[in-house]
Amino acid sequence: MVNKIQELKEKALKELETVNSAKELQDLKVLYLGKKGPIQELMMGMKDLSKEERPAFGQAVNEVKSFLEQKMEEARKVIEEKELALRLENEKIDITLPGFKMEQGNLHPLTLMQRELEDIFIGMGYTVEEGPEVEYDLYNFERANIPQDHPARDMQDTFYINAEKLLRTHTTAIQTRQLEAANGKLPIKMICPGKVYRRDDDDATHSHQFTQMEGLVVAENITLADLKGTLEFMAKKVLGESSKVRFRPSFFPFTEPSVEVDISCHMCGGKGCNVCKGTGWIEVLGAGMVHPDVLEMAGIDSSKCSGFAFGVGVERIAMLKYGVDDIRHFYTDDVRFLKTFNRFE
Amino acid sequence: MKLSYNWIKEYVDLSGITPEVLADKLTNAGFEVEGIDYVAQGTNLVVGEIVECTDHPDSDHLHLCKVNIGSEVLNIVCGAPNARTGLKVIVAKVGAELPEITIKAGKIRGQESNGMLCSLRELGVSEKILTEKQINGIEELPEDAVVGNEDVLAYLGLDDVILDVGLTPNRADFMAYFAAAKEVSAVVNRPCTLPTSVKADKEESATIKISSTTDKCPLFLGKYIHSVTIKESPAWMSQRLQACGIKSINNVVDISNYVMLETGQPLHFYDASKNEAKELRAESEKDFTYMALDGIDYKIEPNDIVIMSGNNCAGIAGIMGGEDSKIDDDTKEIIIEAASFSAVAIRNSARRLNLGTEASTRFIKGIEPVAPYKAMERAVSLLIEYADAKGIEETVEYGSNNYQQTEFDVTLSFINGRLGTKYSMDEVIAVLNRLDFNPTVNDDIIHVVIPSYRPDVTIPDDISEEVIRLIGYDSLESTLPLMPMTLGALSKEQANRRVIEKTLGGLGLQQVISYTLVSDEHIADGVMPLGETVTLASPLSEERKNVRSSLLPSMLDVVNYNVSRNQANVNIYEISNVYANDKVEERLGIVLLGTLQNLAWNKTSIKSDFYTLKGIVETVLERLGFNATRVCIKENTEDTKAFHKGKSACVYLGKELIGIIGAIHPTLAKKYGLKEVYMAEIKLDAIYGAKASKVKYVPLPKYPASKRDLAFVVKRDMNVSNIVDVIKKVGKSIVKDVEIFDIYEGEHVAADEKSVALSVLYQNEEKTLTDADINGVQDQIMEALEKQLNAVLRK
The missing domain is CATH 3.30.56.10 (Phenylalanyl-tRNA Synthetase; Chain B, domain 1)
Incomplete structure (x- = not known):
């Protein structure tokens, strides 16, 4: 009997070696260890043995049974691993095919630039004010200290709608409205971005429509040095920490003193290059101390308070920062152009 | 403004201050120097005399010249046709640096040449001020030119440097050399000495009538001089005029211009013999045609100022004199006019007549109040010195300059x-x-x-x-304002605008900015009319004539621009104000073309169609706090001209119409060179003004949900929303969601019918729903659908 057990074991092991799949293994398991299999048959045959023989035989059969069970379990693991490996191999994809880079829309570069400027000034406690583009002569010129027949009206050719109304030529119109709205209540600390219009023929550097962002601070003891510090802060944030600011005397009817503001060239760091035409400086904006007449017209006592104002051309800064060579790109809106401006810097 | 360095140097000591340094100093003081122009340039120059001139043996036009330059005699080959023995010439010696060439010793066709004989053009003098002969040949120096003189440019008066100074409108004073000299003196911090004037020993009593009948000429000075001699101006004067771009004519005319340059006050000199009435009278309110001294007829209108003499017109005041009374070679006696004219009047006349002159420019920019007096004094002085002026009458003064210090x-x-x-x-x-x-x-x-x-x-x-x-601004420190704290923040509208931009960007739309000014056609093609169009009084072109009252037409232009550049997918939005008379409205425009998202090889794409557009608009509204329950999208009854009637809808927030969305009308599409695009225009003010829903926590459900799929056959033209509404209404207590997952028309469904497959989600917040619970409600739903909509459950 013992030999028979041993033969059975040898035979089962031999067959186990030929098993290649989970299915074959299952079949083999049923064949040997199933209810109708030879192991079970041997166990059934134990009743024909003498009482003395039974324990040893039973033990021997059980040993073989558990031995085979263990071997089959080991075989199952191996087969499963093999099959998994095969499956993974078969499921391999071509990772070089393009991914689904979903289209993200961008802010228009002028919005991007404007927002960058807005956020700098919001951080310094400025509010963002707006106003109508179809504006009264009163707010665009009169209140900005540019009365009828003032020579400065020659400086900005205006789109008039009728004798009273026009398309605003500068966002100073928002300032004069805000000064009036403040009704003498100070401080005023605001920026006013917006579209402005001048009777210019469109070319690479001129546009009849463009974007300005002016700033206005009115309080006690505001100085020209404060203006310089504020603009220097802006320049550093927008064009880089090493930026410097230079004032040159100029003239605007609504400021006194008035200055042209140059920023050190961000391309060459002030050494001189094509962008700054070799000067190391780029003329970027106009600014000055608010003219006392402008304050007085808004009911603010110019002997007690002072203010500064500045105006930035948003296109100008964007063109400098991104190296755009034609202002018309901003308004023809070629989507390939627009897609370039895909992040804040 | 052209500033002659040599002229200013006469009034202010500029030793040690080069033109470049002066330019820097002026720029830093508010007078931006935009250009520095050397009248002529050249080193190693000397005056020479051709002592022998023979033909070159190997050339039909070159000459072999022996040129005496004082220290030696040079052999120079010269091609100029006017080279000849005895001529005094400008010699550029070996090593001379001329604007375009450096002179080297060498051989020209085998003949030794040690220098060059120069034309003024070769020294960089502008051809504009040279004669044909000067351009084509070498410069012929006067016989008294001193051979060996090495300071050739100074000798010729060509050593000047012209600074091109940009003036701000408040500093028109700088146009007068006397005032410019004062400014330069202040800038360089050196004293200023202006020329002194000579006076007539005794002035005769006046015999002319000077007057003004218009307040546009508050001050009028006139002076009669009975004798002048017309001749050539002294060289320095014609050189200075030339430096300032004014042609030298004769001594008398030149003096009037020279004094204008000195004092800023335009003068006018009349030939007195041609002024029979011996009168000058400033008048306006005239209406006639007048030929000025440029020979052109000008139409005089009541607002113009004219100078009358008796019944004759003698000139357009402050702009241009007349042909009749101009100074010519035969002039023997003159009347001088020095007057103040209204800047506004001169500007309007000069503009209307399209006649800008040295005089009108100065009147428009503003003249020193006392300039007429100064100019009269200078004119007399120069006429005495350079035109033998005699028989000088006293000045007749009419009006006043009202000047107060x-x-x-x-x-x-x-x-x-x-x-x-x-x-x-x-x-x-x-x-x-x-x-x-x-x-x-x-x-x-x-x-x-x-x-x-x-x-x-x-x-x-x-x-x-x-x-x-x-x-100097260099010394200014940088500080930040020390002032009460202010809160920097965006307004609600500005914050909302950023939400829209962020949402649409995230959905793949590009923001555009298009022009505000549009054509009449664009106005006509606009949607949701706002009111009377705002039109410019004098537009630059028909294209840019009106202020737009709708965004879509300009945006369709943008799409067209991109399509014509082979861009198949153009998905854009714009946020901008639109205008009508006394009205302004902020709007959002969206135009979709092609696909919004696409991964072609994977056959995954989001088409730019009506449902994509509708979803985008709904998403934006949701992000602004208005979910589906507050927004109503209904049949388009507002605009079937711009939109395709069957593929568009009106969007309402509550009861207010806030926009129209849908496919473009085929006729409009064709007009803009497009096929099918989907577009929306939304009124943002209405949205900003409405109260947004609050973000609020809702507890998550505790009991499981159950999903049941149903399909109904309904009439083909029935809106599916009707079915969904009935399901939600009848199943209100436990229907959480209805999802449409298929719309089918075709085989097994009658031609006028469609099958709609829906997935209904049932859930109760209190307990787990049993089959019986769900079946009870679902039976009611099916019954209601059959009764109300004739919807037949598809088995």
């Missing part, structure tokens, strides 16, 4: 307070003295008296500018 107080603390500087009293006073503001100090108070040529200085703030302008 400006003087006021300013304090040192005010100046430092406005500027943020710490200048001492001494520093400030030094600057004010440089400017001739005659400061007197009393404690902190400085009293200033402003010279008449500086009408721009009227208030203490102007003094602060003058001080820092001359001390």
Whole structure:
């Protein structure tokens, strides 16, 4: 009997070696260890043995049974691993095919630039004010200290709608409205971005429509040095920490003193290059101390308070920062152009 | 403004200050020098004389010249046709640097040549001021030119440098050389000496009539001079005029222009023999045609100022004189006019007549109030010196310049307070003295008296500018305002706008900005009309004539622009104000074309169609706090001209129409060179104004949900939303969601019917739903659908 057990074991092991799949293994398991299999048959045959023989035989059969069970379990693991490996191999994809880079829309570069400027000034406690583009002569010129027949009206050719109304030529119109709205209540600390219009023929550097962002601070003891510090802060944030600011005397009817503001060239760091035409400086904006007449017209006592104002051309800064060579790109809106401006810097 | 360096040098000592340094200093003081132009340039030049001139053996046009330059005789090969023996010439010696060439010793066709004989053109003189002969040949120097003179440019008066100075409107005074000299003197901090005038020993009593009948000419000076001699101007005068772009004509005409350059006051000289009435009278309110001295007829209107003499017109005041009375070679006696004319009147006339002259430019920019007196004095002086003026009558003066000297107080603390500087009293006073503001100090108070040529200085703030302008902006510190705290923040509208931009960007739409000014056609093609169109009084073109009242037409242009550049997918939005008479509205425009998202090889794409557009608009509204329950999308009854009637809808927020969305009308599409695009225009003010829903926590369900799929057959033209509404209404207590997952038309469904497959999600917040619970409600739903919509459950 013992030999028979041993033969059975040898035979089962031999067959186990030929098993290649989970299915074959299952079949083999049923064949040997199933209810109708030879192991079970041997166990059934134990009743024909003498009482003395039974324990040893039973033990021997059980040993073989558990031995085979263990071997089959080991075989199952191996087969499963093999099959998994095969499956993974078969499921391999071509990772070089393009991914689904979903289209993200961008802010228009002028919005991007404007927002960058807005956020700098919001951080310094400025509010963002707006106003109508179809504006009264009163707010665009009169209140900005540019009365009828003032020579400065020659400086900005205006789109008039009728004798009273026009398309605003500068966002100073928002300032004069805000000064009036403040009704003498100070401080005023605001920026006013917006579209402005001048009777210019469109070319690479001129546009009849463009974007300005002016700033206005009115309080006690505001100085020209404060203006310089504020603009220097802006320049550093927008064009880089090493930026410097230079004032040159100029003239605007609504400021006194008035200055042209140059920023050190961000391309060459002030050494001189094509962008700054070799000067190391780029003329970027106009600014000055608010003219006392402008304050007085808004009911603010110019002997007690002072203010500064500045105006930035948003296109100008964007063109400098991104190296755009034609202002018309901003308004023809070629989507390939627009897609370039895909992040804040 | 053209500033002659040599001329200014006559009034202010500029030794050690090169034109370049002066340009820098002026720029830093507010007079931006835009260009530096050397009239002529050249080193190693000398005056020589051709002592022998023979033909070159190997050339039909070259000459072999022996040129005596004093120290030696040079052999020079010269190609100029006018080279000849005995001619005094400009010689560029070996090593000379000319604007376009460096002279080297060499051989020309085998003949030795040690230098070059020059034309003025070769020295860089502009062809504009040269004669044909000067351009084509070498310069012929006068016989008395001294051989060996090495300072050739100075000898020829060509050593000048012209600075092109950009003037700000407040500093028109700088156009007068006398005032410019004062400014330069202040800038370089050196004294200024202006020329003194000579006077007639005795003036005769006046015999002419001078008057003005218009307030546009408040001051009129006239002077009769009975004898002048017309001849050539002295060289220095014609050179200076030339430097300033004015042609030299004769001594008398040149003096009128020269004085204008000196004082800023335009003068007019009339030939007195041609003025029979011996009268000059400024008048307006005239209406006739007049030929000015350029030979062109000008239509005079009532607002123009004219100068009358008796019944004849003698000139367009302040702009141009007449042909009849101009100075010519035969002129023997003259009448001088020095008057003040209204800048506004001159500007309007000059513009209307399209006639800008040296005179009109000066009147428009503003002239020193006392300039007519100064100019008259200078003119007389120069006429005596250079035109043998005799028989000089007294000046006749009509009207007044109403000039009052400006003087006021300013304090040192005010100046430092406005500027943020710490200048001492001494520093400030030094600057004010440089400017001739005659400061007197009393404690902190400085009293200033402003010279008449500086009408721009009227208030203490102007003094602060003058001080820092001359001390230099370099010294200004950078500080930040010390002031009460303010809250920097965006308004609700601005914050909402950013939400829209962020949402649409995230969905793949590009923001565009298009022009505000549009054509009549664009106005006609607009949607949701706002009111009467805002039209420009004088537009630049038909294209840019009106202020737009709708965004879509300009955006369709943008799509067309991109399509014509082979862009198949153009998905854009714009946020902008639109206008009508007395109305403004902020709007959002969206146009979709092609696909919004696409991964072609994977066959995954989001088409730019109606449902994509609808979803985008709904998403934007949701992000602004208006979910589906507050937004209603209904049949388009508003605009079936721009939109395709069957593929568009109106969007309502509550009961208010806030926009239209849908496919473009095929006719409009064709007009903009497009096929099918989907577009929306939304009124944002209405949305900003409405109360947004609050973000609120809702507890998550505790009990599981159950999903049941149903399919119904309904009439083909029935809106699926009807079915969904009935399901939600009837199953209100436990229907959480209805999802449409298929719409089918075709085989097994009648031709006028469609099958709609829906997935209904059932859930109860109190307990787990049993089959019986769900079946009870679902039976009611099916019954209601059958009754109300004739919807038949598909088995």
